[in-house]
Amino acid sequence: MSRRTPALIAAAVLLPLALTACSSSDGATTATGDNAAAKSDGFPYTVKNCGVTTTFTAPPKRVVTMNQHVTEIMLELGLKKSLVGTAYLDDQVLPKYAKDYASVPVIAKEYPSYEQVLATNPDFVYGGYSSAFTAGDGRSREALKKSGIESRLNTESCTEGDQPMDTLYEEIREVGRTFGVPDRAEAWIKQAKADNAATAKKLADLKPVPVFVYDSGDKTAFTAGGEGIGNELIERAGGTNVFADLDKPFGDASWENVVARKPEVVVIYDYGATTVEQKKKRLLTDPALADVPAIKNKRFAVMPLSDAVLGVRVPAAVDKLAAQLHPGATTP
Secondary structure (H helix, E strand, C coil): CHHHCHHHHHCCCCCCCCCCCCCCHHHHHHCCCCCCCCCCCCCCEEEEECCEEEEECCCCCCEEEECHHHHHHHHHCCCHHHEEEEECCCCCCCHHHHHHHHCCCEEECCCCCHHHHHHCCCCEEEECCHHHHCHHHCCCHHHHHHCCCEEEECHHHCCCCCCCHHHHHHHHHHHHHHCCCHHHHHHHHHHHHHHHHHHHHHHCCCCCEEEEEECECCCCEEEECCCCHHHHHHHHCCEEECCCCCCCCEEEECHHHHHHHCCCEEEEEECCCCCHHHHHHHHHCCHHHCCCHHHHCCCEEEEEHHHCCCCCCHHHHHHHHHHHHCCCCCCC
């Protein structure tokens, strides 16, 4: 997947199914909110994001989002009317966002050119992965700034070290402040904390299961490392990431190490042209993996890729993954 290549990851490029019906985000999304309704309270607002400090005197009004998880953050906060363009889905948007998403112009299937971005006359661009702002493609944050366009990069793509759930809360909080809807952001955070606490209570007495994430790869395994929200998601779902020592959100691991670390469950990230069944077949038919407990016992869990990155799906994804890692044990 082009936006998360190992080269990009080395430069700090770098969870889920629908949020539960009780999620606060439902209330936030249905609020009659857009920039026109946003209060002026809280401005000017200064925020430092991935090394870039920006002062907003009012909420941005014309926004382009690149990458699905940041688009869903905007929709969750009731900001669809602020969106003048969007690009680059990993999979399907959640059903709860489908109608709002359909109202936003898709300016490119993957990343738009700089000219395509400028054609929407934006005043703000929100990118999910560092590759959204690749300088070689003309979309650097510096180039946008020179054109009078402010920007934000999802924190997962620039934060070093472990990324606890608080990183997600802060992402939502800062976006809410930027767009003048802090109350919606805080309501979402409050419900997310309650949802995470409920999942933790169900898992309190269960032994963690060793997990290997299979994103993609043939000669090597492209997997989740220990510094992204995906690792936090696994731990909160009652698992231990066998490649938690990989000091990046995503990276390559040798198949020999997969064998040596004896995962009991393989979590498959579902996205793109390669299907889940094709990924399972690749693993099940590799003789070198035959003695891996997860392969021998055919224990697979599946997550949409958009579940496993820093976005509003994470709390529900924790609960859904927990049900796959500990079947029968997490039923309320």
